[in-house]
Each structure stands twice: as structure tokens, then as C-alpha cells.
Amino acid sequence: MKRILVLLLLLGAKTYAQISDDAFRKPLKEVIQEIETQYAVKIRYPEDLVKDRQITYADWRFRPDVEQTMTNIFASQDITFTKEGDKKYKLQAFQYHLKTPKEGKQQLDYLASLYKDQASWETRKAELKSCMRTALKLDQLPATPKSQPIITNKRTFDGYTVENVAIETLPGMYVCGSLYKPTHAKGLMPVILNPDGHFGDGRYRSDSQYRCAMQARMGAMAFSYDLFAWGESLLQFKSADHRRSLANTIQILNGMRILDWLLTQKNADPARVAVTGGSGGGSQTMLLSALDDRIDLSVPVVMTSSYHSGGCPCESGMGVHLCGHGTNNVEMAAMAAPRPQLVISDGKDWTQYVPEHEFPFLQRTYGFYGPSAVIKNVHLSEEGHDYGINKRLALYQFLADQFKLDTKQVKNTAGQFDESKCTIEKYPAMYVFGEKGENLPANAVRSFEELEQKIGFK
Template sequence: MIKQLVFAAVFLTAIGRVSAQTSDSQYRKPLKEVLEAIQKRYGVIIKYQEEQVSDKWLNYADWRFRADVDETLRQVLAPLDLKVNKEGDKKYKLKEYEYYRWEPQDGWDYLNQLASQYQDKDSWEHRKQQIRPDLYKALKLSPLPPAPQSVPLVTKKRKFQNYTVENFALEIMPGLYVNGSIYRPLKPKGKVPLMLSPDGHWAGHRFRKDAQIRCAMTAQMGAVAVSYDLFGWGESGLQFQYSDHRRSLSLTVQTLGAIRILDWMLQDSQIDTARVGICGGSGGGSQTVLMTALDDRITLSIPVVSLSSYFYGGCPCESGMPIHASAGGTNNVELAAMAAPRPQLVISDGKDWTAHMPQHDFPYLRKIYGYYGKTELVENVHLPDDGHDFGYSKRKPVYDFISKHFGLDTKGLKNAAGDYDESGCAIEEEKALYAFGSNGENLPSNAIQGYKNLEQLFKNEQHEAIK
């Protein structure tokens, strides 16, 4: 009995020592020291900035080492919201954790898991009916807030070769405006198609040269093109800070803006409601996919250098609201499949997250379109040597696609080799595309200012909806 008591005392003392060491020190080490140990043990190089590692400590540091260096790095960095990018044989670069960027195989595996829920048109339609209402809820747009009854501000038309341009400001909620420009054919023939053009995250916004050229060419081909600002960018900067664009409500505001623009433009008797398209690049491509998933009035979509099953959009205007949690979880490629069987062109390149589009994601889209017997209505133009831009190599297939499906006239714009002449497109100065005046002098007196007031506006609307 005495021996048992002595053993128990020794055992409890040992446990107490381990417990004390674990609870007090937790085997903590500075991250910099841990990274140096990893480099020495595995013979690798890890590049990092001093500010990335200073004042960062890792609990249970030595217990996170594994036989494989990649798994060791995951064990070490994940608790600190850090990761590494591999830059060559045994070379790594430390980066902040990117919630929106997965490894390709992880994205493909998840898309396969999603696809296991449907095997034919009926089961896919059932899945769509689960996703769509959840998207509206995630966006805080269920129900949609009442549309203001104000008259849109529209500037005088400017005439160019075969097309006109006018700027607009549209009130989408009380005191909240979306701004843009409308490019129209100079001499329309009967009812004409409509193309929405959400802006992407390129410098210059919708005022940049390639954005003006694409809309001007669309108008010269016989369609109305509407180019509009991202939230917090362009003229939206008169109401909000540029930094507000990287806050969650940017996704909601941009989506509501697109819905309101569509509502307004479809009241125009000249617009053919059976031919309504949307085309955007980068973040504008994400908006293209989302709007097409939300709204059946859109009959054609063209997401450019954006779509991927392993990329969710690195800006809150793409992923700031929990849209990807809809119906138990989804991703951008499944959302793009909701366009089926409406014509869809996916443009991808070899130097961003769309680089593997032909390998997995596009075959998935073809499968969904196959449920309707319409595989020919979804296309992929993959440009392996191109990068992340909206250059002519991307604009050309856009022109081809909308002219084919909307029956547009390319005579005089396209030569025998199939190339387009964009020389007739005028490039205007930025201020010429403003609706509120060159110095914001026409900003309505009821315009709200600041993100806090925007949040309050949505709270008020939700309160009214509950009453």
C-alpha cells in the first residue's frame, strides 16, 4: 500500500510538472527562430520581411515538425494566418494567409463534391433553387429594398463615329447612387440588345482606355453598353472613401446597383429584353457570374480572367458577404453553371488563377450544359501566353461571341482575317465621363456620406422589412 502511495505521488508530481510546463510556456518559440530551424533541418530557403515575423510567437513549436517540409510549414504557419508560396526547388516566400485562394486540386475536389449532388437536369434545377434564395439572403437583399422614385440624372449625349455617350447617376437606395456611362448606337435598327459592363480592379477604373474601347465597339456593332463604377471607386468616391471598397457591403451595393441599372434600362422600349448580356473582367467577372446566377433577365454572360474553382475573389466586393456559404456551400464555378443553358463565354489566361480552366472547370460547365442538350452554348477561349488584363486578345472573342448570339452587325468593323478595327473609338478624358460634374458640383443634396451612414441605411431598410 505504501509503495502504491509513493508511486501515485511521484506520478502526480510528474504530471503536475508537465502540466505546468504546458500551461505556462506552451513550448513557445519566436516564429523567426522556428523558420531558421526549418531552413536548417530541410535545406530550404524561406524569404520573408522582418515585419512579417517580428513579435510573432508559435505555441508547441517543436511539436509541429513533420517528415515533409511542406506539411511542417502548414503546421507552423496556419495558426498564425500565414502561408508560403513555392518559388522554385526548395525556395519559399512567406505570405499572409489568403482565404480566397486554394490549391487547384483542393478547388477541383470541392467542385467534384458539389457536383455529386446532381446527375441530370431535374436534380441540377433543384440545386439551383436551393442556391439562389440563399444568395439574396447572404447579400442582405431578401427582400430587395424599395427602389427610390427619383428621376435618374442623365447628361447630354456626346456624338462620336457611329455611337453616342451619356453619363448617368442612378439612386439605388435613399441617398445612395451608382454612376456610369451609356454607349448607344448612333443609328439603331429596331430593338437593340443591352450589355452591362461592371468594372474590374484595374487602375483607371471604367475610365481606362480598354473599357471605353470595348463599350464603344459594342455600340458600333448595334448594342447599348452600360459601363458603371465599382463601389467606392470612380464617382462613388464622392460619397465614400476609396478604402471603403474593401469592406463587406461593397458586394451588396455593387449587386444592387447592377439590379437597379437593369431595372431602369429595361424600361427603355428600344431595348430588346430577349437579348440582355453582361461582361466584366477580373472583379467585374465575378460580378458577371453573380448577376447571371441571380437574375434570369440576363440571357448571355462573359466572365473574363476571373472564373476559377480554387479562387473566390480576393476583394470584399467579390467575397465580403457569405454568398459562398449558400445552400450548404458553393463556389464561383458552380455559380457560373447557373447560367445554363444561356450562352456563356469564359475567357481565361495562363498567368493567373484561371490558368487551369480547360483541365477541370470548363469540362464541368460543359457537363451542366449537357443536362439541357446545349453544350455548344458554353465556350472557353484560353490564352496560355496571356496575363491578367482586358487587352485586344480578350476583347476580340467578346465581340465575336455577342455578335454571334445577338445577331450584331460587324460590317465595316471586321476585316477578312477576322480582326476588328477599333480606331473609330474615341478615348475621352476621365472628367468627361462624370455625371456629377467635373468637381462633383451636381452631387444631389440627399447623398449620404461615409460607410457608417451606409451601414445605418441598410439597418433601417432591414428594420422596415421586419415591421
């Protein structure tokens, strides 16, 4: 009798558990409708994101606050939400590179507590730098191939020349770019890297051409180059390869090895080396400056954010932001101190809080080095995510001030920077390997898998 009673109790407990689980489980789509009704909000989402998903203990996750309720429900599904307006939200799959602005500010406050002077900051910076190099596997990569750069089709314009250049930075892998030089420069010239970002048409777009042509007309040697698996890199790889984690490593390596070559050029000034890019090019700008001490000046554009680490694996796929028990683009930008830096931000993307959150953090860190350390911010509150004319004007002035450049050739009679003498070329003129890639070298790899094998990563 006793055994029967125990058995019945166990069966009852099991049955209760099953009933309990079933009673509290609801389809996610139904739960979303309940949130909308209870809190008088509207939630937008892609159908595939919620299809066939179930929420256990659904009603137990509700709280008086709508956003706490949404966090309790969606976090269990690796779904995040963003506010789009008054009582409007959008759902998306968990974005590892995104925090909320509040969380970004909290992280900045925490990071600031880790160092109080130059010595403690230098210790932190050394830790970050070592970890980032390890995360990127930079020390595991083959040496630079001994091949000479391929240089084609020199064109001469008003005050500057342009040449197409391909550099073999890994065995069988080429990065292509455009080298802009002044036509009548005397003495040593600044060297300026212009990594491309995730803007349509890559380095061929007009704002990139304007920027580099103006740098050359001011007396600098400027190099604009493709993202990995963009532009002419698509002759070797698929566009989907751009979103592989190793792209993060390849793009930083490309920047370093391009600089190796540029500094061998006649009249290149190793004491005046700069890097500037927007969006994904801004991510490269900050990381290159953090890792390569040869860079004397940096201008990251629309990317210095405490809560956005770059939405593409080519910016964050190798986990550099996990170094030092967690860092972000702002602390990464601070690693350039005390070298001059201009942060350009705007009011319509994730750099919208730079004047209130990110720039004070940078000012404090730069302050460890005294008044000679230069950190500036140009914030364009009415503008959006681009490298538009006002952002370029800020760049030109900063370069001129810091590198002591002659601006007579690039200003009009009213004393304003004037891009009208820059020539915007059609894309084919800028191709290194021909319009159909017919001149791609015989040793060029033809797939990402082949590259992995050549560098020993597979």
C-alpha cells in the first residue's frame, strides 16, 4: 500500500509538471499581441523571426514596465528590441555588436574607473594592444610576399596624379587601391591611408575621390583601397566572404602592409602618417591607430560609439572588443593618445551622443598626456551616416593644421576649401586588373578556402 501511494505521488508530480509547462507555454506571436494590448504599444518584426517560436512561463515574465517585460520575454529567444518612436518598437535577432546608449555610457564609466593617470592607462593600453594582436592572429600570418606592387594607368589632373595599384599582402591575395600624389610637391610628403567603408560603390564613389584628390592637392600622398571581398577583390572572393570573421584580420593586415610599401616611396614622410575612413573605414581607422605606432594622426568618421562595435564581422568578428574583459570603439580610439585625433560624428546614427558621452571620455584620457595632446570633435547634429562635404571640410582643416600643409591650391578666392578642381573618374579607369579582371596575376587565389590553406588557417 505504501509503495502504491509513493508511486501515485510521483505520477501526480510528473503530471503536474507537464500540465504546468503546457499551461504557461504560449506562441511568441500571441505573447507579442498581448504586450501590444496591455501596454498600448506597436511592435514591428520580420515574420521569420517569430515563426513557430514558443515562450515558456510566458505570463510570468510580465512586469509593470513594458521594456522590462520585453527584455524578460525576448532575451530568452536571443531577440532584441529597439525603440523607433513613441510607443513603437522593432524586433531583431540578437546583435552582438550593439548595446543600448545607456549601457554604452555605463561601460565608459566603468572603463574610466580602471585608470586614473598616464601610467595606469599605459598599462591598460599595453594589455589591450597585446590581446588585440593575438585575437587578430597577426603574428601567425605569413610574411609579406616578395612580389612588387602592380601599378597601372597613371593619369594627370589639376595638381595631382592617380595610379592604380595592387599589392600582394598575403600569398596570392591582392588588395587594390588608388594612389594619389601631388604633381609639384617638394620635399617630404605626408602619407595618408584612406580605408574604404560600407558605402555603396566602394572606393570608386565620388566622395572618396574628392577626399583623396584634395589630400594630394594639399601636398600629401593619399591611398584609397578596397574592403576585403569588395571592389576588385571580388575577382578572387565571393561577396559573402566579406562577412567572414577573418575579414577583420585581413583588412587590418592590408592597411599595415600598404603602409609598409608607401613608406618606401620617394619623399614619403614617416613623421607625418595619417589614416581616415568612414563607417567600416572608421572602424579600421581606430583599430589601425591603436595597433600601429607609425600612424601619427587619425580621423575616424561616424564610427566612434560606446554602444556600437561595428555591425560587420570585418569590424568585430575576431573579438577584439572582448579584450581586457571588454572594451569598445571609444577606448580603442583612446589608444591613439597622445597622437592628434579628430572624431567626426553626427546626429542621425550611433555617434549621436559623442559630445555628451564619448568625447568627454577621450578628453580625459588624452588629458593624461598634458595640453600638447590633441583630441577634437566635430559634431554635425543635423547630418547622417556618410563622409559628406562638411565632414571632408573638417578633415582638410585638421590635416592642414596638424601637418602644416599649404592650402593655397585647394581654397577659392573667399578662402574656402574648394573641391571643384578635382576630377571624378568613371569606375573602369580605376581598375588595376582590367574591366573584366583579365589581368589578374596567375598566382591569385580564387576562393576563400584556397586562401585559408595558403596561410595555414585550415
